[in-house]
Amino acid sequence: MIDLKVVREDPDRVRASQRARGEDESVVDRLVAADETRRAAEVSYGALRNEQKELGKRIGPLQGALKEATVDERSTVQADVDALMGTAADLADRVKAAEATRDGADVETQLLLGQLSNLIDPAAPVGGEADFTVLEHVGTPRDFAAEGFTSRDHVDLGEILGAIDIERGAKVSGSRFYYLTGVGALLELALINHAVALATGNGFIPMIPPALVNPPAMEGTGFLGQAAENVYRLEADDMYLVGTAEVPLAAYHSEEILDAASLPRRYVGWSPSYRREAGSGGRDTRGIWRVHWFDKVEMFSYCNPADAVNEHARLLGFEREFLDSLELPYRVIDVASGDLGASAARKFDIEAWIPSYGDYREVTSTSNCTEFQARRLRVRMRDADGVRPLATLNGTLVAITRIIVALLENHQQADGSVHVPVALRPYLGGRELLTPL
RNA sequence: GGAGGCGUCGCCUAGUCCGGUCGAUGGCGCCCGCCUGCUAAGCGGGUUGGGGUCUCAAAACCCCUCGCGAGUUCAAAUCUCGCCGCCUCCGCCA
Numbered sequence: 001m002i003d004l005k006v007v008r009e010d011p012d013r014v015r016a017s018q019r020a021r022g023e024d025e026s027v028v029d030r031l032v033a034a035d036e037t038r039r040a041a042e043v044s045y046g047a048l049r050n051e052q053k054e055l056g057k058r059i060g061p062l063q064g065a066l067k068e069a070t071v072d073e074r075s076t077v078q079a080d081v082d083a084l085m086g087t088a089a090d091l092a093d094r095v096k097a098a099e100a101t102r103d104g105a106d107v108e109t110q111l112l113l114g115q116l117s118n119l120i121d122p123a124a125p126v127g128g129e130a131d132f133t134v135l136e137h138v139g140t141p142r143d144f145a146a147e148g149f150t151s152r153d154h155v156d157l158g159e160i161l162g163a164i165d166i167e168r169g170a171k172v173s174g175s176r177f178y179y180l181t182g183v184g185a186l187l188e189l190a191l192i193n194h195a196v197a198l199a200t201g202n203g204f205i206p207m208i209p210p211a212l213v214n215p216p217a218m219e220g221t222g223f224l225g226q227a228a229e230n231v232y233r234l235e236a237d238d239m240y241l242v243g244t245a246e247v248p249l250a251a252y253h254s255e256e257i258l259d260a261a262s263l264p265r266r267y268v269g270w271s272p273s274y275r276r277e278a279g280s281g282g283r284d285t286r287g288i289w290r291v292h293w294f295d296k297v298e299m300f301s302y303c304n305p306a307d308a309v310n311e312h313a314r315l316l317g318f319e320r321e322f323l324d325s326l327e328l329p330y331r332v333i334d335v336a337s338g339d340l341g342a343s344a345a346r347k348f349d350i351e352a353w354i355p356s357y358g359d360y361r362e363v364t365s366t367s368n369c370t371e372f373q374a375r376r377l378r379v380r381m382r383d384a385d386g387v388r389p390l391a392t393l394n395g396t397l398v399a400i401t402r403i404i405v406a407l408l409e410n411h412q413q414a415d416g417s418v419h420v421p422v423a424l425r426p427y428l429g430g431r432e433l434l435t436p437l
Numbered sequence: 438g439g440a441g442g443c444g445u446c447g448c449c450u451a452g453u454c455c456g457g458u459c460g461a462u463g464g465c466g467c468c469c470g471c472c473u474g475c476u477a478a479g480c481g482g483g484u485u486g487g488g489g490u491c492u493c494a495a496a497a498c499c500c501c502u503c504g505c506g507a508g509u510u511c512a513a514a515u516c517u518c519g520c521c522g523c524c525u526c527c528g529c530c531a
Contacts, residue, residue, distance in 0.1 A: 042489050046500040053500095056457070056512045088511035102500095106488095257447095257486085380486095387486075 017120045020337035031112040038105035045098040118372035120337050121346035131336035139329030141353040149414035153356035154405040155287040160416045160436040176292045190427035195297040195397040199268035207269040209248035217251035220377035222343035229278040245269035246394040249300035253379045260383035264303035294401040301393045308391035312368040315395035319364045325423035329353040343369040352406040363402045366395030
């Protein structure tokens with residue numbers, strides 16, 4: 001969630017952000033009103049409660065006096081006690097009413113605040129999905145016709161190499177499932193090792209987090225809002241399957257106050273990612289480009305908000321380094337405001353060239369969530385100025401299935417074999433070529 | 438799944454039986470000051486987090502916070518109920 005003070009003091013900024021996202025602006029006005037009500041209710045409740053406590057302090061001693069009282073005094077003291085108790089009982093009713101009002105206003109405020117997405121970074125391009133800015137192109141897509149052969153897509157290559165078994169995936173689990181077999185399985189392990197080595201070499205702490213989390217963790221990361229329909233929920237246990245290691249990595253320090261001097265804290269997590277793909281209808285149904293489950297290595301940073309923009313650039317840098325090492329052609333885009341997730345203030349995607357689509361398609365994504373997630377998950381930092389929310393950022397190092405698609409299709413040879421990028425060879429026993437069975 | 442124990446302001450801890458004097462004791466750590474040739478020791482003070490009032494700001498003040506939630510009561514760390522977590526033992530098991 002965003003800072004309520006910003007809503008109160010600079011509602012125009014919040015409206016502008018909502019507008020840029022194409023989201024409801026009216027929430028802002030309702031929230032400002034609810035906050036005002038809430039603060040007034042807080043004051044009334046506080047005053048009444050204070051009165052009640054002052055009164056309560058006098059009851060104990062008076063009851064003591066009643067015990068000490070002589071027979072003559074008893075009726076007078078008893079009358080005092082009764083009077084006081086009467087007042088107190090009356091006050092108790094008013095306190096209870098004021099408390100209910102306060103709580104109601106509080107709930108309303110939190111509810112509205114929870115509906116607001118993160119404030120957009122003014123540097124992000126404004127517009128919808130198609131309005132991204134291309135920051136850079138790296139590498140050149142191959143021209144297979146010029147090379148004298150017709151390229152195969154990853155489904156055909158996967159079958160020839162014995163790397164991907166889609167039919168049996170469907171038999172066992174349904175559509176959008178697959179088995180990685182033989183060199184396909186080895187390729188995943190190689191990619192994971194390569195990615196984790198790159199990250200740990202740059203100071204990230206490797207993590208293998210739980211892929212099943214409780215509601216606060218899932219809510220806190222912001223995935224139960226507009227993205228809720230894509231999250232798997234286990235009804236019997238009230239648990240969620242994570243769509244990314246971002247969830248358990250973000251919740252890792254929830255409810256904690258970290259020493260500002262210990263920041264940035266960088267983690268790299270390897271986990272399965274489960275996605276219902278509701279609403280993606282008939283898109284990308286062939287092959288393993290869009291699946292219900294894949295493994296992924298994800299970077300996650302906790303940092304000082306003042307450093308967040310630089311940290312974002314660093315994460316993007318590591319993603320580029322990884323793609324470079326795989327010898328893949330790609331472009332970097334600055335995602336437009338209307339296409340950002342609720343938690344992100346700004347997002348950069350890397351899109352690799354995918355020959356079978358004849359287009360650049362998303363293989364990694366890095367988001368600067370500023371203090372939005374940290375506020376929801378109550379992750380804070382302490383420095384000389386006190387305690388306040390820190391910034392969280394995430395970025396994909398490797399989403400296995402999409403990178404396998406990119407590798408097979410971009411590095412294929414006329415005979416169906418696939419060139420292995422030099423950087424990956426140490427993790428594949430030195431193999432330079434994947435060859436058809 | 439069954440039985441028992443436990444959860445207090447960074448860590449440890451007192452308090453919970455018998456509700457008000459606990460708006461939470463003491464120790465450790467940390468911070469400030471005094472003392473000291475320096476260091477140590479000693480002495481004095483401070484040290485949870487959140488919301489709000491008033492302020493340019495600070496200070497001051499008010500409310501909430503004893504795992505979480507609900508209840509009883511004039512009043513809850515303390516009594517009642519539910520939930521969560523941790524530990525021990527038993528059962529089952531990769």
